[in-house]
Amino acid sequence: MAIKSIIKACLLSPVVSAAVAKPIHARNASSFAEAQKLADPAYGPIPGESPIYNSYLGVEAPFPGNLRDPVLPTKEGPPATDDIVWQNLLEAEWIIFDFYQKAVESFNASDFIKVGMPNNTYQRIQEIRNNEAGHLRIFQNQISETSIKPGACETQFPYYDPISFLALVTVIEISSMAFLTGLVQQAQLSSSQAAMTAIAEVESRHETWSLIEIWKTNPFGGPSDTVFPYANQILDTTNAFIVPGSCPKLNPEYPSPRQNLPSLSAAKNTTSLLPGSNIGLAFPDPTNQPTFANGTQYYAVFFHGVNNVSIPIDTTCWPKQEIRVTIPAQFDTKGVVIATVADTKGAPTKETIVAGPGIILEQPSALSVKLL
Ligand SMILES: *[C@@H]1O[C@H](CO)[C@@H](O)[C@H](O)[C@H]1NC(C)=O
Ligand SMILES: *[C@@H]1O[C@H](CO)[C@@H](O)[C@H](O)[C@H]1NC(C)=O
Ligand SMILES: *[C@@H]1O[C@H](CO)[C@@H](O)[C@H](O)[C@H]1NC(C)=O
Numbered sequence: 001m002a003i004k005s006i007i008k009a010c011l012l013s014p015v016v017s018a019a020v021a022k023p024i025h026a027r028n029a030s031s032f033a034e035a036q037k038l039a040d041p042a043y044g045p046i047p048g049e050s051p052i053y054n055s056y057l058g059v060e061a062p063f064p065g066n067l068r069d070p071v072l073p074t075k076e077g078p079p080a081t082d083d084i085v086w087q088n089l090l091e092a093e094w095i096i097f098d099f100y101q102k103a104v105e106s107f108n109a110s111d112f113i114k115v116g117m118p119n120n121t122y123q124r125i126q127e128i129r130n131n132e133a134g135h136l137r138i139f140q141n142q143i144s145e146t147s148i149k150p151g152a153c154e155t156q157f158p159y160y161d162p163i164s165f166l167a168l169v170t171v172i173e174i175s176s177m178a179f180l181t182g183l184v185q186q187a188q189l190s191s192s193q194a195a196m197t198a199i200a201e202v203e204s205r206h207e208t209w210s211l212i213e214i215w216k217t218n219p220f221g222g223p224s225d226t227v228f229p230y231a232n233q234i235l236d237t238t239n240a241f242i243v244p245g246s247c248p249k250l251n252p253e254y255p256s257p258r259q260n261l262p263s264l265s266a267a268k269n270t271t272s273l274l275p276g277s278n279i280g281l282a283f284p285d286p287t288n289q290p291t292f293a294n295g296t297q298y299y300a301v302f303f304h305g306v307n308n309v310s311i312p313i314d315t316t317c318w319p320k321q322e323i324r325v326t327i328p329a330q331f332d333t334k335g336v337v338i339a340t341v342a343d344t345k346g347a348p349t350k351e352t353i354v355a356g357p358g359i360i361l362e363q364p365s366a367l368s369v370k371l372l
């Protein structure tokens, strides 16, 4: 039951709970001064050269995850071409790094063995944590010297035991893969696009590991993972993992630009999120509800693989009566389906989306069926 509620919570929109919320590191003047050294890309271990980003097996946060302050620009001038995209990615990466770092600090090798996981699970989590630390450093170095490199906010995640953590791993990794398909479209330099593709490939290896070793399932995700062009909308849902008011004051808005759309979820009594399931839509944040104009036809737009499918929805009696829709039955049960509500068929621009996105995990189907 415990897993059930966690999976349900994170399937469509991350819900904050009070798990593991202790700050990783306090900030002070000397830590701020040390973080400024990160402005030099040659400072500290180099990703692709140092073993720290691969095989470090300590509990303490590895470099540069131990230096959580923002890094100030060292030159005046306009931002370089892709600085904003890399800043968004760095802020997202701090959340993902913390997700793994907190697991490394909260669990030990026997915790995973006790719940029937392979005896190297804790080590793999440490290795993924190390890869994510390498991403922090790579993204810092991609931001030019005229732009700030954002620091870490404090984070909280809705896991409280090894299994609920591992379920979130699967959702977070595949969500990273999906938002990178959008971010790569915002980047203008082909070198940025190549670097983002290389990062997405690493997240895909993490996902594949969890499918094979943790869930003992077929690792293949269909002929294409899901393309979602509006990356900032997925990034925005990760604000649920940030402790409100905890971000460094110098950080830019996250994500930038931010639409702050109502979050989208499945109704509480949903029993299946497999293709073909008829579900009720829910907008779980009471302070951020959608508005539906009279006389406008709205659609649930579902993204899967490289395609999307729009289903007209009846919003006329909402909120008195819930909005119901069927997840397109033609989708295979691989990877994820990304659900949105839009005022235009096919959601051709980000402005046409009025709620969401919600991430529906289809693989392993055991997570979406058995645990719901
Ligand atoms: C300040 O931060 C540094 C680096 O994180 C740490 O080593 C030091 O103990 C901290 N000092 C205080 C007074 O908290
Ligand atoms: C692992 O952590 C558990 C608590 O979660 C503790 O009871 C156990 O002693 C720890 N095992 C080792 C080998 O440190
Ligand atoms: C870990 O598991 C593997 C595969 O099940 C086994 O061969 C190995 O002996 C185990 N190692 C330890 C230290 O228990």
Ligand SMILES: *[C@@H]1O[C@H](CO)[C@@H](O)[C@H](O)[C@H]1NC(C)=O
Residues within 6 Å of the ligand: 267, 269, 270, 271, 280, 322
């Ligand atoms: C969930 O509740 C709605 C009414 O709010 C109902 O129409 C729907 O059939 C219920 N679904 C399930 C699977 O029980």
Ligand SMILES: *[C@@H]1O[C@H](CO)[C@@H](O)[C@H](O)[C@H]1NC(C)=O
Residues within 6 Å of the ligand: 291, 292, 293, 294
């Ligand atoms: C839509 O029309 C109904 C009456 O038919 C009215 O109560 C409601 O406020 C209108 N909603 C909006 C968003 O204009």
Ligand SMILES: *[C@@H]1O[C@H](CO)[C@@H](O)[C@H](O)[C@H]1NC(C)=O
Residues within 6 Å of the ligand: 229, 307, 308, 346, 347, 348, 349
């Ligand atoms: C959704 O699919 C339609 C039809 O193929 C396409 O025109 C539209 O651009 C797609 N929407 C997005 C956001 O990619």
